[in-house]
Amino acid sequence: MDIDHGHWWIAYTEEGKPIGFAGLTRSAQWSNAGYMCRAGVLPEYQGHGLQKRLIHARIRKARSLNWAWLLTDTTDNPPSSNSLIALGFRLYVPSVPWGFKNSLYWRLDLSKGRSHAVRRPGSKKAKT
Ligand SMILES: CC(C)(COP(=O)(O)OP(=O)(O)OC[C@H]1O[C@@H](n2cnc3c(N)ncnc32)[C@H](O)[C@@H]1OP(=O)(O)O)[C@@H](O)C(=O)NCCC(=O)NCCS
Numbered sequence: 001m002d003i004d005h006g007h008w009w010i011a012y013t014e015e016g017k018p019i020g021f022a023g024l025t026r027s028a029q030w031s032n033a034g035y036m037c038r039a040g041v042l043p044e045y046q047g048h049g050l051q052k053r054l055i056h057a058r059i060r061k062a063r064s065l066n067w068a069w070l071l072t073d074t075t076d077n078p079p080s081s082n083s084l085i086a087l088g089f090r091l092y093v094p095s096v097p098w099g100f101k102n103s104l105y106w107r108l109d110l111s112k113g114r115s116h117a118v119r120r121p122g123s124k125k126a127k128t
Contacts, residue, residue, distance in 0.1 A: 006037065009057050011050055019045045022054035024061055033069035033107075034062040039080070051083045059087065059108065068111040075103045 006025035010018050020041040027033035041050045062070045074080045089106040
């Protein structure tokens with residue numbers, strides 16, 4: 001994990017204990033897209049919406065960077081998939097999948113409401 005690259009969040013309890021983290025990078029292929037690269041919540045703090053808050057923080061950051069899309073993937077991970085669905089992500093099939101055979105690919109259209117046209121990740125070769 002390259003924490004010198006991209007944007008990172010760490011969630012703390014009120015007592016200052018780190019309990020969750022999340023990362024965001026620019027897509028390797030799409031200059032107008034971000035990629036949610038990593039996330040984790042300590043087991044005893046799971047199920048309280050922290051992952052959704054960390055996804056929401058990354059959506060806000062991606063919007064502030066004027067990116068049009070936010071991309072990510074999950075593998076055998078119903079909790080993450082449900083969090084992504086709750087925040088409006090949709091499944092898609094990239095032309096060049098980068099994950100495992102059973103990975104799912106997700107994207108959120110950040111451009112809705114903007115006037116300029118955007119290219120659609122997945123319509124051409126895309127790494128992330
Ligand atoms: C995945 C992970 C980050 C989720 O963190 P979290 O803070 O517990 O997530 P949230 O509480 O925001 O949301 C979890 C969602 O999954 C749902 N969920 C929980 N367990 C589930 C299960 N076994 N099957 C299906 N859905 C499940 C919850 O109901 C919740 O959705 P809802 O709020 O819409 O009902 C955490 O489990 C984790 O760190 N796992 C190990 C590392 C990992 O998988 N990282 C992500 C890589 S993509």
